[in-house]
Amino acid sequence: MSKQYTLMDHLQGQGITRRGFLKFCSITATMLALPPSLIPQIAKALESAKRPSVIWLSFQECTGCTESITRSHAPTIESLIFDFISLDYHHTLQAASGHAAEAAREQAMKDNEDQYILVVDGSIPTGNPGFSTIAGIDNKQMLIDTAKHAAAIVAVGTCATYGGLPHADPNPTNAVAVSDIIKDKPIINVPGCPPIPIVMTGVLAHFLTFGTIPDLDDLGRPKMFYGNSIHDRCYRRPFYEKGLFAETFDDEGAKAGWCLFKLGCKGPTTYNACATAKWNEGTSFPIEAGAPCIGCSQPDFWDNGGFYNALSQPTISIGETAAAAIAAGAVASVAASAIHKSAKAKAAKKHHTVTTDDME
Amino acid sequence: MNSAVKVCTHQNAIPILHEIKHALLKLAENNQATTIDLSSLPMTSQDTEQLLSTLGKGEVNVTLTSAGESTFWETQFPGVWVTQHQPHFSSKQLTYIEICLFPSLLMAQQADITDGLNRLQEIMS
Ligand code: SF4
Numbered sequence: 001m002s003k004q005y006t007l008m009d010h011l012q013g014q015g016i017t018r019r020g021f022l023k024f025c026s027i028t029a030t031m032l033a034l035p036p037s038l039i040p041q042i043a044k045a046l047e048s049a050k051r052p053s054v055i056w057l058s059f060q061e062c063t064g065c066t067e068s069i070t071r072s073h074a075p076t077i078e079s080l081i082f083d084f085i086s087l088d089y090h091h092t093l094q095a096a097s098g099h100a101a102e103a104a105r106e107q108a109m110k111d112n113e114d115q116y117i118l119v120v121d122g123s124i125p126t127g128n129p130g131f132s133t134i135a136g137i138d139n140k141q142m143l144i145d146t147a148k149h150a151a152a153i154v155a156v157g158t159c160a161t162y163g164g165l166p167h168a169d170p171n172p173t174n175a176v177a178v179s180d181i182i183k184d185k186p187i188i189n190v191p192g193c194p195p196i197p198i199v200m201t202g203v204l205a206h207f208l209t210f211g212t213i214p215d216l217d218d219l220g221r222p223k224m225f226y227g228n229s230i231h232d233r234c235y236r237r238p239f240y241e242k243g244l245f246a247e248t249f250d251d252e253g254a255k256a257g258w259c260l261f262k263l264g265c266k267g268p269t270t271y272n273a274c275a276t277a278k279w280n281e282g283t284s285f286p287i288e289a290g291a292p293c294i295g296c297s298q299p300d301f302w303d304n305g306g307f308y309n310a311l312s313q314p315t316i317s318i319g320e321t322a323a324a325a326i327a328a329g330a331v332a333s334v335a336a337s338a339i340h341k342s343a344k345a346k347a348a349k350k351h352h353t354v355t356t357d358d359m360e
Numbered sequence: 361m362n363s364a365v366k367v368c369t370h371q372n373a374i375p376i377l378h379e380i381k382h383a384l385l386k387l388a389e390n391n392q393a394t395t396i397d398l399s400s401l402p403m404t405s406q407d408t409e410q411l412l413s414t415l416g417k418g419e420v421n422v423t424l425t426s427a428g429e430s431t432f433w434e435t436q437f438p439g440v441w442v443t444q445h446q447p448h449f450s451s452k453q454l455t456y457i458e459i460c461l462f463p464s465l466l467m468a469q470q471a472d473i474t475d476g477l478n479r480l481q482e483i484m485s
Binding site: 033 | 395397400404453468
């Protein structure tokens with residue numbers, strides 16, 4: 001049997017020495033929020049990490065999510081990981097189109113049955129199937145067919161995770177999230193409009209390192225990136241605690257860098273890594289640029305009142321709708337999770353996994 | 361070291377200085393190393409600048425050119441090192457404060473030593 005291409009082979013092929021590889025591992029540890037003491041174990045796991053097959057489906061979306069991850073100007077850890085994976089289908093990026101592209105998807109599904117990662121961006125219209133089709137196949141059907149033999153699904157962006165903009169009131173296409181359709185596979189939600197590239201790569205790096213999906217919160221998001229609210233990690237927090245708020249975008253408080261809560265900041269209710277991972281090669285994040293957080297990684301952020309209304313002024317209709325949805329959703333999700341727990345466990349079982357305990 | 365210690369006044373940098381002090385104590389008493397990852401903390405670029413200027417520069421300055429450029433320097437407090445990986449390898453500049461005798465990433469690796477030995481032998485044969 002021929003030796004399988006590993007991550008170490010890939011890095012060596014790029015002229016990266018062992019020392020460079022260890023540097024790569026230390027950056028990976030940072031990305032996965034793991035302590036530096038685990039670097040030798042991460043190195044051991046990544047050395048032999050096999051190239052995973054990835055099928056990427058884009059439904060009702062603006063391509064911002066793909067832009068976010070592919071817009072690296074130089075070789076970065078994101079592009080190294082992105083180059084390492086075998087991206088077998090991505091209709092925006094691949095050269096093939098029509099039937100040739102669909103044949104590549106089917107071949108990848110056959111060759112990597114129960115092993116491939118399915119990445120989805122965009123919401124799925126459930127109104128008229130003709131609202132969004134690829135090569136004559138409607139989005140819902142393509143999702144169901146491709147999810148069937150996936151090891152795990154990564155829903156990228158707020159459209160795929162919670163419906164996003166297409167799902168916003170009045171939701172003309174009856175758009176839904178991946179998790180509304182697929183119930184028997186592990187789904188990792190990576191919301192954000194768009195998500196932070198390093199968060200997306202972090203999920204792939206976690207899969208390469210541990211062979212499994214990261215710990216998720218109750219909205220299906222990896223806790224290592226979505227475990228803290230923006231407010232928890234905001235550098236303006238000391239001003240919030242002292243009650244020092246900017247009242248307008250150009251008053252003295254705004255100039256002095258005071259808290260943006262009164263200008264509509266959704267940081268207290270938004271869970272994401274913007275405050276530490278930052279954007280544009282680590283330059284800053286919206287709050288650092290003087291704009292309140294709009295809560296783009298939370299469900300229904302488009303419909304949660306005005307972007308510039310303070311959180312303390314909710315609109316009554318939204319409060320009622322949210323309360324009803326929460327009550328109905330809680331009952332439905334408890335029942336559904338019991339039914340689908342075994343199916344998920346079965347899918348996870350087919351994939352070799354390790355844990356941090358194994359590494360210690 | 362005779363340069364004057366500048367006092368760091370910025371609010372988010374002061375807790376890190378406390379953490380460095382505690383880590384340095386552990387290094388002095390038990391030879392125990394600590395790494396602080398600044399990129400996971402709520403810091404603005406001004407916070408980082410103020411922290412690094414308070415730590416200052418000491419006697420050692422190293423550039424590593426493997427897999428993108430990284431710089432290491434010992435601060436004016438021996439045993440407190442700053443490691444910076446430039447953004448062309450990571451999507452942002454990553455800054456770590458390492459409280460240790462010497463940053464381990466700078467040590468030669470067994471696989472690279474063997475590779476170098478082979479190349480030397482080839483040149484000499
Ligand atoms: S600016 Fe927003 S996230 Fe930051 S402290 Fe104020 S309310 Fe919290």
